Amino acid sequence: MTSSSDPRLASLEIFIQEHPTIQYATATSPNYSTLRATYTLDNPAIPFAIVRPQNAEDVAAAVKFAKANGIKPVVRSGGNSLFWKSMVQDSFVIDMRDIAYVNINKLKTSATVGGGILFGDLGEHLTNEGLATALGTIPFIGYVGWSTYGGYGPFSAQYGLGCDNIIGAKVVNWRGEVIEADSDLLRCIRGAGGAFGPVVELTVKLYPLKNILAGLIIYDSTDIATTIQNFNSGYQKLSIEGLPPALCALQMVLNSPYGKIFACTFIWGSDDHETGQTYLAKIAALGQVVNNTVAPNTIAGYLQQLKAMVPPNAYGSIETISIRKLNAEALAVIARNIEKMPQVDGANFFMHELRGPSATPNPESIFGPREPHMVLELIKTVAEQRDLKRAEDWVGTFIDELRKMDPRNILPSTYISITKPGSNSFKNIFGPSNYEVLLEMKRKYDPEGTFDLAQPEVNSLK
Ligand SMILES: Cc1cc2nc3c(=O)[nH]c(=O)nc-3n(C[C@H](O)[C@H](O)[C@H](O)COP(=O)(O)OP(=O)(O)OC[C@H]3O[C@@H](n4cnc5c(N)ncnc54)[C@H](O)[C@@H]3O)c2cc1C
Incomplete structure (x- = not known):
């Protein structure tokens, strides 16, 4: 990182020194274009920085850093948002792809998965164990980004949507703390995804299926x-x-x-x-x-x-x-x-x-x-x-x-x-009563609007 008149870059330098395992890039870094690459090629956004935390504590530190420096965080996993929600101008991009573990419980009825796991890797783990869960079709899609906003796929008719297979979640909240989602928050994560902060871990249902x-x-x-x-x-x-x-x-x-x-x-x-x-x-x-x-x-x-x-x-x-x-x-x-x-x-x-x-x-x-x-x-x-x-x-x-x-x-x-942002209202997308719940929970779990870039249409500060 070179010195600059932007004091936030000096802060970032200190942050990286304190968290040496976190890979990062700013617009002038040699690895910037590799780290920034997403599915859509026409997004012109230049984020302030991209960081790749290695665990939930790193994500919490990243959220605290972003808040302390007045930069809005956004989360990226597979990078397949068709409307550029994981690569936003001037934002602090938290790239979850290194948090990609899969831990299957002894009974083989559920798994805890890291917030950056992609379908391809999850599918491979499950296949090796003769197991399945609701999944989509393209291996480079992020499981959290897919499932928490709905998650349609070939197993929907028997296992349900991705969101209906989520039985637990760990989230980094607006204070930069790793918390276990309670039933209210979990209800909203099952549909409104990352609106309440980075999801660092999900627990999901599993089913026996070999071939x-x-x-x-x-x-x-x-x-x-x-x-x-x-x-x-x-x-x-x-x-x-x-x-x-x-x-x-x-x-x-x-x-x-x-x-x-x-x-x-x-x-x-x-x-x-x-x-x-x-x-x-x-x-x-x-x-x-x-x-x-x-x-x-x-x-x-x-x-x-x-x-x-x-x-x-x-x-x-x-x-x-x-x-x-x-x-x-x-x-x-x-x-x-x-x-x-x-x-x-x-x-x-x-x-x-x-x-x-x-x-x-x-x-x-x-x-x-x-x-x-x-x-x-x-x-x-x-x-x-x-x-x-x-x-x-x-x-x-x-x-x-x-x-x-x-x-x-x-x-x-x-x-x-x-859905192209602005082409349908959130009241329509979620239904009037769910939308009220979402607004109420957004005010409760993100009172300062720290994660407003996730879904700007549900801005808690409006
Ligand atoms: C080629 C293609 C095929 C698709 N096929 C299907 C399909 O069959 N069924 C279907 O339902 N959808 C499908 N989609 C839509 C896809 O599910 C969504 O775009 C999904 O949100 C992508 O997630 P991602 O992690 O890959 O992308 P990202 O761009 O990384 O993330 C998408 C959104 O999720 C948020 N997010 C991601 N990870 C986290 C996290 N850990 N914590 C908090 N927020 C997070 C991001 O901030 C962003 O808002 C498809 C999209 C593409 C491009």
């Missing part, structure tokens, strides 16, 4: 609108008959070297592969299959497979809307806009279904939409910056048409992790 069936089914997409319509009318019939909790069929439209394709990621989260094969045949029969990679795998294995399908970084973000049913109107809007999807690398469309345990009211969490629904993801995270405008124009028209649909089919809530 899954996983892979991609690609359907003939020559007439992609009809393919989507046919898949969904068949899928709805299967839903009425009753879908097993172990089944996930995540629908997606992707750009491939052969053109636009409709596919579904099939994941069967149970060791009973005989039944799984029966459902695989039923899902495959919903269209004309041109390629089917579904095979026995482990959680760690499928996470690595999916890594190969997603670029490590991109320009742009996502638009979203959640709907109750994929009814005829919704399918018509989707089909029409999928036909217009530009052939650029990174323009995609995904649909996450929420059914099962998390789709019913839960007073122990403030996550909003507790009813069965589909989260529609209009993805404009493109590999090449020159393609961004085309992807944005496509998504802009698509989302406008979706928002004009029958309002009775549209949930007021949208998924916070993929």
Whole structure:
């Protein structure tokens, strides 16, 4: 660190001398660009500094340092915030990635995990023990950043959302103390994530699971609108008959070297592969299959497979809307806009279904939409910056048409992790009564607004 007229840099120098194991970078450090790199490539923010604590006490010291020097802290784990919430201009970035332990209890019913653990590492630990928990799909996503704001994934129908699997949390509070979350705070962490300070440890539920069936089914997409319509009318019939909790069929439209394709990621989260094969045949029969990679795998294995399908970084973000049913109107809007999807690398469309345990009211969490629904993801995270405008124009028209649909089919809530700040109110996102709880808890647990950058829309000082 070189001397500067900024007295905070001199303080930082002393802080680092007192905590020599904490790696750090400021804008002039040689390792700055490596430490600063995140999923989105278009975030211009230059934080005051980035620090990489090694344990909860280091995180507490970092929060105290930030407060003493009048710099707002923000927390980063996987660095996948699509709206730049983990890399903010002039902030003090607390990068949790070195706090990535996994300790499984003797009964193998729960694990304590470090606040910076990524899916890939957690998946590997659990696979080695023949265990599972609610997880998402991309190995470089941070488990805390995903689960505490909701956490949709292939195991939602049987284990629930990520947030519903959290049974304990350690947080660094606004005073810079490591505290065990009480039931009030835990309720808010299950939905509003890091709004109360860095989560240095979570305790999460575990389930026995050795092998899954996983892979991609690609359907003939020559007439992609009809393919989507046919898949969904068949899928709805299967839903009425009753879908097993172990089944996930995540629908997606992707750009491939052969053109636009409709596919579904099939994941069967149970060791009973005989039944799984029966459902695989039923899902495959919903269209004309041109390629089917579904095979026995482990959680760690499928996470690595999916890594190969997603670029490590991109320009742009996502638009979203959640709907109750994929009814005829919704399918018509989707089909029409999928036909217009530009052939650029990174323009995609995904649909996450929420059914099962998390789709019913839960007073122990403030996550909003507790009813069965589909989260529609209009993805404009493109590999090449020159393609961004085309992807944005496509998504802009698509989302406008979706928002004009029958309002009775549209949930007021949208998924916070993929909601552009300002495009929906927090009252809608959490629901009016949960929102009141969140405000009250924010005033109680963050009275000076120390962590307001986490979710600026719930500023305790407003
Ligand atoms: C390619 C891609 C695929 C995705 N797929 C899915 C999906 O299938 N299902 C789904 O539900 N979501 C998905 N998401 C959204 C993703 O879950 C969120 O962006 C998530 O918040 C990312 O967490 P992170 O730690 O990787 O990112 P970060 O940018 O590091 O963190 C995201 C947010 O969480 C906060 N945070 C992270 N760690 C902590 C902590 N320890 N303590 C306090 N606050 C913390 C950060 O401050 C920030 O506000 C996807 C996103 C991307 C980019």
